[in-house]
Amino acid sequence: MQKFKDIKGFAFDLDGVIADTARFHGQAWHQTADEVGTTWTPQLAESLKGISRMESLQMILDAGNHTDDFSQVDKEALAEKKNHFYQRLIATLTEEDILPGMKSFIHSAKVAGYKMSIASASKNAPMILDHLGLANDFVGIVDPATLTKGKPDPEIFVRAAEVLELSPNQVIGLEDSAAGIESINSAGQISLAIGDAVVLSAADLIFSSTADVTLQSIQSKMDKIKSN
Structure with a gap:
């Protein structure tokens, strides 16, 4: 070293x-998981840490066996919807x-x-x-x-x-x-x-x-x- x-x-x-914006990601991805029919678990939440938006969405779909249920256009729309919700949450951040x-x-x-x-x-x-x-x-x-x-x-x-x-x-x-x-x-x-x-x-x-x-x-x- x-x-x-x-x-x-x-x-x-x-x-x-x-x-701790991770908690906002968790809220937003939890909402997405509910929407696509994937059960939200602590293990799934942990696995999304540090992962990009589209990769995270894919992991949520895979976890619920919904891999083939959504087109690429659908996936992009889901990711964008998640991001809008997340942006509303982070807009409340301050130095505190x-x-x-x-x-x-x-x-x-x-x-x-x-x-x-x-x-x-x-x-x-x-x-x-x-x-x-x-x-x-x-x-x-x-x-x-x-x-x-x-x-x-x-x-x-x-x-x-x-x-x-x-x-x-x-x-x-x-x-x-x-x-x-x-x-x-x-x-x-x-x-x-x-x-x-x-x-x-x-x-x-x-x-x-x-x-x-x-x-x-x-x-x-x-x-x-x-x-x-």
Whole structure:
């Protein structure tokens, strides 16, 4: 693993890392599942984390054995309907919805000279950051519409490093999903997971809460790994 002093930037997932917009995705996808006749379960909800809109819809259809019940036009209409509902929900976001410790971490990283980008499957990331008051803290946002593959493919985090004009080994990627951690690892970056240590065991660094993520705590974990 690289030394902390070699890190120059951070690439952030958005949902579940910076703000809990995942709950809004859950509400919106739950509504879609009800509409198509798929039973909504905690397992299905978990499997959609970090996955693109059309892939998520397909997973919902597959879970209910409705794979062949909808045309491509129907699927696009369902996805668009879900997004409209989701956008109404995220329009209610304010700075108060930033997850514990993240506002402080982002601002301290910026002051310390680190460059930051967003690597989210959400096409609504610019709107969300604007509502949260964080839009000016990031160098750029990877546009998921320009990607050919979703997580766990490394493409989005490779692009996030390119946005920062940094090599992969100079970047730490932050994620809360197993698919996202796999994406970061495959991109050659240090993976920082936030959440369940068992589910996210493939990560280089694991924090149980966003409140625990600071420059000092990251350095401490990296130094400890290097010394072992």
